Amino acid sequence: MNVSTDIQYLSRxxxxxxxxxxxTTFEIPEIIGSTTNHRYTSTKANIQDAKNAKSLFSLHVNGFEFRDWPMEFQNTDFDDEAFIESCYYPVVLQQMKQAFPEAVEIFILSHLRRKRTEPSAIPAPPSSTPKHPNTISYAHTDFSPHGAKVAVSRLIALHEHLRGRRFEILNVWRVTKGPNRDWPLALCDYTSLNLDDVEFSDVVHKDKVGESTRLYANSGHRWYYIDKQTTSEVAIFRNVDSRGLEYPFAMHLSFANPNVEDCSGCSAPPRESIEMRFVLFY
Known part of the structure; x- marks a missing residue:
């Protein structure tokens, strides 16, 4: 079901x-400064349901695609970090190797377990970030081309034979209980994107400075999601290609679904999801 809803774009x-x-990814004293200078503007957007058109999307054209990867695990299994790393990691890594046989090597960079815990999906301040972060409602990618190089620098230091190779960072995203309608994931079709609307943002860690991206509003953007998404319906999207923004990637966010019973776009049960970030070298 297509929806019309407000999403958060970086303010101009x-x-x-x-x-x-x-x-910043940590709290700092107010006397020093703010943890962020981001300001967002709510903008009305039409988000199309890709439920019956999943095969039409391609990672190499649209920046994202969908796969049917049935899951045998239970939602509660994902509350155990040891389970995720020992049981879930190997399954998805093998699926990725089969899906991308042209990759020379594939590494797991990280994972993130999310739970929607508040009516709003705006992130909490760093000092109050829970074990399982809330959903994110502003348009973004996790890494820019520069940020990706920072993120994989330690990995390359351990595998010097990969230095200089092209790489990409892909996310494998799924809900861990479904069918889900609560704060779904929306993906922006790269072919509708104007690169002038993409803004780089520093991500300041205690030991390094990375970089991600944000997006300014444009009525030409085409957004897609899967209504009543099941645990088998996996979204694979590109955060970045090391060669630059000219290669398709997917800005993404979660949104308040106006087709559910709650006026704030929330439904019962609240969304729970897991995403894994992979680095693929070519």
Whole structure:
């Protein structure tokens, strides 16, 4: 079912002409500064249901695609970090190797277990971030081309034979209980994207500075999601290709679904999901 809803885009502030957008992953004293200078604007967007058109999307054209990967695990299994790493990791890694046989090597970079715990999906301050973070409602990717190089630098240091090779960072995203209608994942079709609307944002860690992306509003953007998404319906999307933004990637976010019973877009049960980030070298 197609929906019309508000999504969060980075505001077009004059500030960003002289000060780069940034966020910290830790709390800092107010006397020093703010944890972020991001400001967002709610913008009405039409999000199309891809339920019956999943085969039409391609990672290499649209920046994302869908796969049918049945899951035998229970939702509660994913609350155990040891289970995720010892049981879930090997299954998805093998699926990725089969799906992308042209990759020379594939590594698991990280994973993130999310639970929607509040009516709003705006992230909590760093100091109050729970074990299982809330959903994110602003358009973004986790890494820019520069941020990707920072993220994989330690990995390459351990595997020097990969230095200089092209790589990409892909996310494998699924709900862990379904069918889900609560704060679904929406993906922006790369073919509708104007790269002038993409903004880089510093991500300041205690030991390094990475970089992600944000998106300014444009009425030409085409967004897609899967209504009543099941645990077998997996979204694979590209965060970034090391060669640059000219290679399809997927801005993404979660949104308040106006077709559910709650006025804030929430439904019962609340969304629970897991995403894994993979680095593929070529």
């Amino acid at each position: 502030l004059e500030l960003y002409q002289t000060e780069k957008p940034y966020m």
